[in-house]
Amino acid sequence: MQYLRRSFLAFFLILPFSIFGQKATYIANSGVLIQSGSINILIDAFFTDGKGRFLTPESSQLDAMVAGRPPYNNLSLALATHAHPDHFSPQQIGKLLFTNKKLNCLATPQVVDSIEAVMDDFESIHDRTLTFPLSRSWKTYTQEGLTVQAAYARHAGKSNAKIQDLIFIIEINGKKILHLGDADMDTDRFEELKLDFEEIDIAFVPFWYMTNFYGGEFVRQHIAAKKVVAVHIPDNYNQESLDKIKKFVPNAIIFERPGQSVTF
Template structure:
């Protein structure tokens, strides 16, 4: 009887240990705060990466940060004081505003901007104090299908050279970003052209991506969904760039077309991974 009780206790202890190990601890959680259009603040352990978040009102088809949120980002108020890396995929104004980027860098000396020469030129032309933040910039303009890794304050960022969608934007440098933070790997890629050739050279399935932030139109066609599954192969997909006027309808439609996809539709919406 004593032996039986002992075995029961050991079994319970083992079960509790397994449950505890399978449940992610608070220290293992990476958070994403939505700031509009394709913009997200990804944070873990008191450090954060701001991806395509520093933009202003542009047009009715794009969700933009309201004045109080924009002010908090530009002045590096919490939680944006945690930002160590600012990433800009390309220079279109629904993803980037040069003055907003400059102001954040000025008010957050710990932040580093990584982006293309086009982005740096726009900041230099349109932010009057650009000389004071130049030391906080890392310019990298990859050729198509080329990549480079940066390590900023323990955060790894791999910048990928991707073509922008639509022939009329052939001249726009569009960057993809693989971000490694808090033991998770996240992928964001601006408005990359939706073709297999644009992604295949990077062999992204080998990266074992945890979370991919994907423009919603990729999920609307068979070809787009196939590309997402085969060329990105993330564990979790998050739809972004959803027009605000039809956000609820689009999110519902996406969940039918691509079961399991999460949609960012509301300013300050939060996700945990």
């Protein structure tokens, strides 16, 4: 009986990892909160300008991130894929880093430059705004409990050719999470990146990858993730377009309601 009770207790102690797994929650646009055990990471979640087309986080939500109120407590890392206002606000990230003295931010040089341009006391956070030199190869960042691989890609769209975009693979508790930012659907670049060898558990992919047959095949071949989440969905996106995503990537999860979450 004693033994049974102990096994029962052991079962519940390991339950959070074995059954509940890890969770990703939709913030707005391409912004997500990743929660795994005691580690919380925010990706593309600090912004205020939806360019009139995309949802933005509520101001109370941004305040909660800065103040570290649940579910944004124990923030381990902040990631920004690129310096576009619907993914990142230099003032918001500046405030976040200024308030959270142990928090690091991993981003592109353009993101870091824009934080420096708006912050009076940039020196106080400078050593926690981390970036990688521009190159074609994967770079690795580690801190306790997590590893991030990052590689540059071209931003989608000719008019954005000069925008640096980082693709992130975050590894926590044996799971791999991919965030593409606004990376261009470029076959040559994706062949170099070899994401299909990574055995990605969950991928956050801009919706436009998945609205036609070619894009659906691209996602299956070049990303090959166990779960695919469509992000960057415009506000009031019509049902017909959402149906296209479901048609071409039938298993895709579509992040359209803030607070929506998925376990992986």
